[in-house]
Amino acid sequence: MAPAFDDDNAPLKKQDLFLGSGLAICGNLLISVSLNIQKYTHVKNSQREVERHYTKDPLWWLGLVLMGLGEVGNFTAYGFAPASLVAPLGTTTVIANLFLAAIFLKEKVRPENLFGCAVAIIGAFLIVTFSSQREVVMNAKEVVSALEQVSFIIYVCLELGALGVLLFLLYGLKMKHVVIFLLISSVTASFTVLSAKAVSGMIQISVSGYPQFNHPVLYVMLVVMVATAVIQVKYLNQAMKNFNSSIVVPTNFVFFTMSAILAGIVFYKEFNGMTSMDIGMFILGCLLSFVAVYFITVDNLFDVVKQGAAPQRVSAELVPAWMLANVNVGRVQPHGDVEHLIDPQQDTSDRTPILSSQHPPPITLADELEDAAQAGEEEREMADPTPPVGMASPLKTYGSTQ
Template structure:
C-alpha cells in the first residue's frame, strides 16, 4: 500500500507546485559550466571589440578601402558572434541573475586589451576599477543562487501565468510607454531616459533568452521542447526585444559619449536582469538573507569598478581620409589656424579642410 500511494503523492506535489519538481539537486558542475561559458563569452566579446576598433583605425590611416573589406574586421565580427553565442548558452546552465553581472568581465578584459592592442595608457582608475570589479565578480559567484532549474515549456508557461510576473509586466509596459512618450513626443533626450528604455527591453530579453536557451538545452539532454508554441513565442519576444534594444542603444551612442553610455548601460542592464530573474524565475526564493546582501554588495562593487574603468577613457581620433592634415603643409608655424579660402576653392574647401574642433591655440 505504501509503494502504491507514493507515485500518487508525488503526482499531486508535481501538479500543485510544478516549479518545485523541476529544481535540480544543486548541480555544482552545471552551475560552474554556465559561469565558465559566460566568462569566456565576455572575454571573446572584448577581444572582438578591440579587433574591430583596431581595424577601423588602420583602415582610416590607410584611407584606401572601407572597413568592411578588411579581413581583420570580419575576424572581430566572427569573435563577437561566438562570444554572444557563449552568453546565450550560459543562460541555459546558470541563473540569469548571475550571468548578467558577469558582463563586467568584458569591460575588464577590454581595458586590458586596449593597452596591448591600441597602446592606451594604464591609469590609476583602471587599476582600482579592475580590482573592485574582480572583487565584486568573486563575491557574486560565491553568493549568487546556486540552484539550477530544468527549463521546460510547461515550466515557462507556469511562470508566464504567475500573477506577480503579470503585475511586473504591466508596470514595465506602463513605464515604457511613459518614457517613450517623453523621448519621442516631448523630445527629452536625456541619457537616463534612453538607457531606461534599453533596460526595460533588456528585462524581456533576459527572460526570453534564458527560456529559449533552457528549452534548447533540455531538448538536447532530455525531452524535446521545440514542439510547444511557447518556445516560438519566446523566440519572437527575444528577437523583437533585442532589435529594439540595439536601436535605442545605438541612438544613445550617437547622442552621448561612450564613457557615459557604457557604465550606465551595464548598471541598468544588470539591475534589470537581476529583477527579471527574481520575478520570473524566482531565483532568490530560497536564498538566505546574508547571501542576498552579499550578492547586492558584489553588484555594487562591480558597478563602481566598471564606472572607474569607463570614466574618461582616452579617445582615439580617426583621421578623415578625405581631409589633408594642415600640419603637413610646410612653412606654417600655426597650422591649426590655416584653412583654404572658400572663395578660391569653392566646394573643394569642404573636402580639403580637416575638422579642427577641440584643438587649442599654441600661441
C-alpha cells in the same frame, strides 16, 4: 510528458555553476572585443573625407559576428546557471574593455584603473559564491504558468510603459543622449534574458529525452529572444557610434545587470531559498562590481575632447542637457584642478568656459536667489552691444556628440 523541474528540488551542481560562469565570462570577453572593433570602425569612418555606412565595412561585420558568438556563450550559460549570476559577470566586459580600449583606441591604463580591476575580481567572487545555488529549469507548461503570474504581468506593463516613455523622449522630443539609448537597450535586454533562459531550459530538457518542440511557447519565446536581441544591439550600437566607449560600456553594464537581476527575481524567483546573508553578500558583490566600473573608467570619463571634435562635457553624454542647463564650469581634472576648455578658433589668450546645454539657458528664480548680484551684472553686460576691450570671448555652448 515532461517532468516538473521544481526549483526547490533542483540544487545547482558545482560543475554546472563553474560551466555557466565560464561560458558567461568567455561570452562577455567576445562581446567586449566586438564592441571595441565596432567603435574602431566608427572612428575610422568619421576620419574619411567621404563617410560610408558602417555596414559596408568588413571589420564592422567581424565585430557583429564576435558579438553573436559572445551572445551564444551567454545564452548557453543561462541553461547552467541562474540569470542573477550570469548577468553580473558582465563586469569582465568592462575589465576587458579597459585593455582593449588601450589597444584599439589608444586610451591610457592608470593605477586607479588597475585598482578597479582588483575590486571587480572580489565582486565577481562574492557573486559566484553567494548566488542562488538552485537552478530553475522550466519545461513548456511551467513557462506558460510563469507567464500568467500577476507579478510578472505587472512587471511587463511597467517595462513596456517605461519603454514607451523612452522612445517618446528619443523620437518625439529628439533627446539623443547616452542614458536614453542604454535604458532602451537594457529594458529590451530584460526580455532577452527571460526568453533566452526559457528557450535554453526547454532545449536542455529536450536533450534529456523530454521533447518540448511541440509546444508553441517555445517558438514564442524564441521570437521574443531574437526580436529583443536585435533591438538591444541596434540601440547599443547607436550609443557606441555617438558617445565615448568609456562611458557606454560601463553604463550599459550597470543598467543591464540591474535589469537582468530584476527579471530573474520576478520571473524565475531566483532569490527564493536564499538566506539573508546570501542575499546581502550577493548584493555587496554587485555593488563592488559597480564601484569597480567607476574606478576602471574614472580617468577616461574626463577624457572627452576627441581629436577633431568640438569640446564637450561628460555630463552632456551622461545626463540630458536640460537637467544641467545652468552649469557653467570648465573641465574638472581628476586631482581637483579646474581647466577652461579653449576654442581653437578663438583668441587663445581668452578662457572660454562651456555650457552643457545646446542653447543659452534662462536665468531661473533659484539662480536669482542664489546669486542675484552676479546675475544682474551678467544681464547688464549682455545688454551692452559693445563689449569693453579685453573682455573674454562670448560663451559657446556645446551639446553632446550626435
